[in-house]
Amino acid sequence: MFRIGIGHDTHRLVEGRPLVLGGVTIPFNLGSDGHSDGDALTHAIADAILGALCEGDIGVHFPDSDEQWKDAESMELLSRVVWLAHERGFDIENVDANVMLERPKLRIYIEAMRENLAKALDVDVGCVSVKAKTGEGLDAVGRGAAVSAQAVLLLKQKQ
C-alpha cells in the first residue's frame, strides 16, 4: 500500500538569523525567521510525511509554544517524523521538493541538502529530489522577503 503526502512552508527572511535549507547553513546576510532554525525545505518534507499519515502538521507535533522546540534543528524534527512513519509501518519511497529563493543561488548546495535529507529519511540519495527556483522578481520570494518550499512524498507499507 502507498500513501502520498504534500507539504508547503514559507518563512520570512530577516537579519540576524541563519539561512538553513535541507540542513545546510548557507552564507547570506538574511535568514529564516521562525521558532526552530526555520528550515523551510525540511519543514515542507516533514509536513508531507505527516500528511501522508493523516497526522496533521509539524505545528501540531512541535508547537511554537513549547520551549523544547525553540531553535531546534529541523533535521531532528524530521528524524522524529520519519520515526513515526516507521512506527506506523511505512518506509519513505521518494520525495520531490522545490525550494524557492531569489538570492543566493542554491545550485552548489543542492547535493549536500539531498544527502542530509536522505540520511534523515533513511533512503538512498537517489530517492530525494531537490529543485531550486526563484520568484522571477515577483511575489514575496521574488522580492527577496521570503523563502518557500514545497514537497510531495510517497510512503510505502513495509513488507
Ligand SMILES: [Zn+2]
Ligand atoms: Zn517552517
